[in-house]
Amino acid sequence: MEGWKEAVLWEKARLFMQRALEEDREGPLFPFWAALSLELLARSTLARVHPVLLADPREPENILAVFGYRTSDRAISSIPAKALFSRCAVVVPNFTTDDAKFCQRIASLRNDELHSGNPVFADYPTGQWLGDYYRVCDLLLTYLDKSLEDLLGDAGEANAAEELVKATQAKIEKTVKDSIVAKRREFEQIGDVERDERLALVTDERLSAYEKRVSCPSCESPCILSGDVVSVSGPRTVEDGTEREVVILPTKLTCHVCELQLNGLPHLYAAHRDLAGQFTDTIFESPEDFYGLDIGPQYDYEEEYDNE
Amino acid sequence: MNWKQLHQNGYRLLRTKDVGSLLRLANELGDPISSRPGRPVLVELKPEPSHNARTSSMTSRFGLHSFPLHTDGAFRLVPPRFLILRCERDSIGDRPTIILDSQRFLNDPLRARLRAHLWQVNARPAFYCSLLQQIEGLLCLRWDTNILRPAHRSAQSTTHDFDHALTSIPTVSIRWEPNLTIIIDNWRLLHARADRPEGADYEDRLLQRVLVAARKE
Numbered sequence: 233m234e235g236w237k238e239a240v241l242w243e244k245a246r247l248f249m250q251r252a253l254e255e256d257r258e259g260p261l262f263p264f265w266a267a268l269s270l271e272l273l274a275r276s277t278l279a280r281v282h283p284v285l286l287a288d289p290r291e292p293e294n295i296l297a298v299f300g301y302r303t304s305d306r307a308i309s310s311i312p313a314k315a316l317f318s319r320c321a322v323v324v325p326n327f328t329t330d331d332a333k334f335c336q337r338i339a340s341l342r343n344d345e346l347h348s349g350n351p352v353f354a355d356y357p358t359g360q361w362l363g364d365y366y367r368v369c370d371l372l373l374t375y376l377d378k379s380l381e382d383l384l385g386d387a388g389e390a391n392a393a394e395e396l397v398k399a400t401q402a403k404i405e406k407t408v409k410d411s412i413v414a415k416r417r418e419f420e421q422i423g424d425v426e427r428d429e430r431l432a433l434v435t436d437e438r439l440s441a442y443e444k445r446v447s448c449p450s451c452e453s454p455c456i457l458s459g460d461v462v463s464v465s466g467p468r469t470v471e472d473g474t475e476r477e478v479v480i481l482p483t484k485l486t487c488h489v490c491e492l493q494l495n496g497l498p499h500l501y502a503a504h505r506d507l508a509g510q511f512t513d514t515i516f517e518s519p520e521d522f523y524g525l526d527i528g529p530q531y532d533y534e535e536e537y538d539n540e
Numbered sequence: 541m542n543w544k545q546l547h548q549n550g551y552r553l554l555r556t557k558d559v560g561s562l563l564r565l566a567n568e569l570g571d572p573i574s575s576r577p578g579r580p581v582l583v584e585l586k587p588e589p590s591h592n593a594r595t596s597s598m599t600s601r602f603g604l605h606s607f608p609l610h611t612d613g614a615f616r617l618v619p620p621r622f623l624i625l626r627c628e629r630d631s632i633g634d635r636p637t638i639i640l641d642s643q644r645f646l647n648d649p650l651r652a653r654l655r656a657h658l659w660q661v662n663a664r665p666a667f668y669c670s671l672l673q674q675i676e677g678l679l680c681l682r683w684d685t686n687i688l689r690p691a692h693r694s695a696q697s698t699t700h701d702f703d704h705a706l707t708s709i710p711t712v713s714i715r716w717e718p719n720l721t722i723i724i725d726n727w728r729l730l731h732a733r734a735d736r737p738e739g740a741d742y743e744d745r746l747l748q749r750v751l752v753a754a755r756k757e
Contacts, residue, residue, distance in 0.1 A: 243668040254694060
């Protein structure tokens with residue numbers, strides 16, 4: 233499976249990027265080749281962990297083939313783009329499920345371009361996607377100990393890409409700051425009674441798994457930060473069951489007092505860098521949950537024994 | 541082993557008295573490897589007509605004529621670090637090996653393009669790579685017109701410029717005599733076999749070759 237090796241996939245990602253850079257930036261072939269390059273870059277990233285992460289698990293032979301065992305001459309298949317980017321969200325630090333969705337959108341457009349008569353990339357201005365594209369590439373490249381210059385092959389192109397990433401971040405920062413200010417103004421205009429009612433509600437609010445309470449960057453009331461699972465520790469025995477430590481990468485902030493909502497790690501970072509820091513949650517499992525036992529319903533009544 | 545001359549010039553000339561000392565030298569440099577699976581580490585090279593040659597070899601294309609400048613093992617993901625050639629016999633001594641140091645003819649802009657652009661390597665299986673790659677902290681040049689094709693438009697013009705640069709400085713000729721041995725830095729120097737001596741209808745030139753991979757620390 234030479235074709236699933238990290239180095240081989242990396243070189244092809246670079247080739248497709250070179251082909252993209254040779255095209256008109258406003259033409260359909262620039263995003264087309266860039267989309268192909270992104271997918272191969274992601275595949276190279278998973279291959280660094282192990283090429284078996286690229287094997288489509290629906291057919292066991294795909295997994296055997298990675299280790300050099302073949303039972304037929306059937307073509308070996310790899311995971312589709314959706315699974316590819318989802319796995320990157322598990323493997324690559326700071327690559328969130330939102331980033332996976334962004335990559336998946338680009339892959340879907342590429343698919344539509346190849347398999348339909350629609351001129352999908354004919355009107356796809358770089359302003360709509362290139363900043364986020366380079367940002368997610370940079371996350372994958374960092375995992376591969378490489379840089380945008382390594383991918384783009386030219387210091388000038390890399391500088392322009394980095395500037396675009398910064399501009400995208402600046403745009404996010406402006407959007408986030410504006411919405412924080414707007415929500416604060418709205419919060420200051422509500423009456424004392426309603427404010428107290430809302431505060432009372434959030435004080436009693438129970439946290440679900442993978443959530444944490446933080447101070448709202450707009451109204452400073454307690455609000456909820458939630459996110460994606462980064463890692464789960466092994467079980468630790470405690471009284472009545474087991475506990476595991478779950479590390480969470482924040483992706484969403486919801487304030488039920490001023491109604492501020494921030495989605496995505498870059499937005500949280502723009503609001504306050506502390507909000508983008510990973511946090512740990514502890515989950516409890518009973519022995520029944522841990523071992524997957526179905527003990528049956530617990531009745532809270534007893535049968536009558538001929539009592540009158 | 542005197543590494544200084546090898547580092548300075550990209551090659552070193554010395555004498556080895558037999559195959560045993562050639563192999564000991566190879567072991568000192570790194571890990572001797574065979575050019576293809578199942579072939580011996582030590583290969584004998586003699587000028588032969590093209591119909592005798594293995595398909596895709598230099599001899600199959602160029603027969604008894606000169607070979608173009610190339611690096612050995614360009615079809616490998618990691619080409620051999622060193623190449624050692626030893627003359628077993630050559631009674632005429634008029635078909636030298638030509639060497640050319642890439643550090644002398646590559647300027648910085650061309651070097652950058654060789655690193656950025658991609659070529660298709662027609663190996664089995666085929667793969668893509670740059671002509672100049674960073675491998676374990678060192679730059680490795682790969683060049684073999686038999687198996688390398690530009691993979692995109694910019695690589696075509698870079699190939700043309702590289703071809704042109706190859707002729708911009710004089711080459712060094714190694715004239716063979718028995719026991720003469722050369723260690724070539726295969727990541728830095730290109731080499732080629734010169735043409736058949738004018739008017740010669742007989743040649744007994746026999747070289748022995750060992751490829752050496754960088755030893756993993």
